[in-house]
Amino acid sequence: MRPDDWHLTEDVDNFLARAGDFLRSRPGLHVMQLTWAERVRTRTTDAFGAETPVFGVLERAGEARATFYRLPPGALGLSPLTPEQADSLAARLAALGHSLRSVSAGHSTATAFAEAWQRHTGAMPKLRDTRLRLYRLGTLTPPEPLPSGRGRVLGEQDLEQVMFWCGEFAKAVGEVVSIDADSWASTRYADKRYTLWETPDGTPVSIAGMNPLIGGQIQVDIVYTPAHLRGLGYAGAVTAEVSRAALAAGARDVVLFADLANPTSNALYQRLGYRPLTDWAVYDFSRAVPEVR
Incomplete structure (x- = not known):
């Protein structure tokens, strides 16, 4: 999978036009994607400071397969990703010079991306102690x-x-x-x-x-x-x-x-009546400490 399969945009309406149907197809697992897209769409342009939120869609054969959002000053949120998809996104963001402070997603996705980000940038991931479970009402x-x-x-x-x-x-x-x-x-x-x-x-x-x-x-x-x-x-x-x-x-x-x-x-x-949907994880990133020789 090529890193440039990811389409990045600061235009939330463009993001929703590309990924809206995909996100709504599994709204529970995409709750944070949908929520933040709506918040960015409805808030004033200066609500996030000088930096602009960035959204991304992984497209194959004209169809959305995965998404992300990056909020200032570097909080990354992900839809479910395979390890290969996580690696291609990490490669794309690293090549573009994006800095990240954290990543949040379902546990397996967050872990796969944290490991990929460390490979591509040297940033050290640390799993937050707070462990969350996402529930859906039956x-x-x-x-x-x-x-x-x-x-x-x-x-x-x-x-x-x-x-x-x-x-x-x-x-x-x-x-x-x-x-x-x-x-x-x-x-x-x-x-x-x-x-x-x-x-x-x-x-x-x-x-x-x-x-x-x-x-x-x-x-x-x-x-x-x-x-x-x-x-x-x-x-x-x-x-x-x-x-x-x-x-x-x-x-x-x-x-x-x-x-x-x-x-x-x-x-x-x-x-x-709530039933478990997925476990959630957040990793924080810090720069690797240079080795003393």
């Missing part, structure tokens, strides 16, 4: 019994409350991000729709978000309950509510990521 099975209270979809009038909860979530997962009225629109949290679980007296106890409908699919993205309120059924209730909202919004597929280090959440999602 038949939604709400928990029984539900905790007392109700689910409520949050609207524009709830923005202050949404920002507070997203800030709490970001701190809990170690994400360094400013979330306030001035920065909100530029964060990854701004394009989501949120569902809150609140107790009968109106006290909010758990929140879940979902991304927009893209390619017939919705990703549930953030589920958060404060530590002192966990174990009371609130996370299961709010996840069931946001999953129901996703289906009501027209999603044929509903997916979410879970941290494999948290067996409680993984067991919860499976009780709700």
